[in-house]
Amino acid sequence: MRRRTLLSGLAAAPLAAPAIRPALAQAWPERPLRVIVPFPPGGAIDAMIRLLAPDLGAALGQPLAVENRAGAGGTIGTEAAARSGDQHTLLMVSMAHAVNPALYPRLPYDAADLVAVAPVAVVPNLLVVPAASPIRDTAGLIAAARRTPGGITYASAGNGTSIHLAGALFAAMAGVDMTHVPYRGSGPAIADLLAGRVDCMFDSVTSAAPHVAGGRLRALAATTAERAEALPALPTVGEAGLPGYAVDPWFAMLAPRDLPAPARQRMEAAVLGALRDGGIREKLAGIGAQPMPGDAASLQGLIAAETRKWAEVVQRAGIRAD
Structure with a gap:
């Protein structure tokens, strides 16, 4: 389960x-x-x-x-x-x-x-990598981060956004050192991800899913504790290698x-x-x-x-x- x-x-x-x-409820709103x-x-x-x-x-x-x-x-x-x-x-x-x-x-x-x-x-947010990335799954991302501390970069829409926090929680729970690269919004962040200038991103399903469907990004997992309704075949991060992880x-x-x-x-x-x-x-x-x-x-x-x-x-x- x-x-x-x-x-x-x-x-x-x-x-x-x-x-x-x-009586009280129906009086509002006036x-x-x-x-x-x-x-x-x-x-x-x-x-x-x-x-x-x-x-x-x-x-x-x-x-x-x-x-x-x-x-x-x-x-x-x-x-x-x-x-x-x-x-x-x-x-x-x-x-x-x-x-x-x-x-x-x-x-x-x-x-x-x-x-x-x-x-x-x-x-939901999705953990995504460029389609050309050698990283094939969540366990592979964790392994790569362990091999090269600080060498794996993750983009975000800015400090303190859910995209940033999803990456920070991932690194903390996996016990790895990953380098955060903040941008001013999701658009420029995902542009650099598509170009391969950063290694991964925990992006919103709204902006990431079209690139996944178009074959330009590879989705490794959903950040939510339950699978995303938009991509029911995609495992959660918890299922894919980091039990207990959840960002909803x-x-x-x-x-x-x-x-x-x-x-x-x-x-x-x-x-x-x-x-x-x-x-x-x-x-x-x-x-x-x-x-x-x-x-x-x-x-x-x-x-x-x-x-x-x-x-x-x-x-x-x-x-x-x-």
Whole structure:
């Protein structure tokens, strides 16, 4: 039996709408909602909420406006949501939300000012090498790194990104020394990988899979604890040579803590209801996203566990924000 993922363990509950008090819940929202995305337009997190927004608006009886507030690894937009004082503001976050407390010791907001609303999706990363690489599998990569300490390079989209952290955790668990090569975004990183200037990368399935399908990259494994739905024949890193390894880049919705519980529960029900829709699931699959099981309670537990996990990785590897 494959090792269960931390996400599955903490969020094993079905996508079911919670019971809420109708009178209080139905009074909210009283006007259009604002959803802050703390990253630029065009990324997976932005695409997710824009896919969900029409269904959520229909379920809630009010439209959702998406507002991109990028900068400082997501902390600027997160601060804006935490300090909004507005019961009609929500926040979409990624795994970076659990990493940032370790990367930014003086965050401009208190994590307790935000509470879980609903899990949304996971977008797996793939461990990939150029098609011409002599490295054929995960065990071969570990062996090569052991033969030449520091000689194997791995590209990332920047310091502290999930792509970087996936490589740092891999090196730590394998007990090898690999050289991190940060870029300003996934695009230039994968361009150098395709050219053979770096040895490997733990890239998002969204950007890596087309190059794998086109024969320009070789996928060695998925970083997730469970196999990626987009590539079910591909083993996980844990299955392929590093038991216990798991990096599940997740995305979720939070709210300022002063949003009343009935309102949070209504939003949770709307999100989980949208994720059950076959059309929405198909659209998410088109950007490499897999709906994440669970509810607000399991998401709150996941955030706490991930915050502890990545603090250890960041400290051990000496990772600093760009």
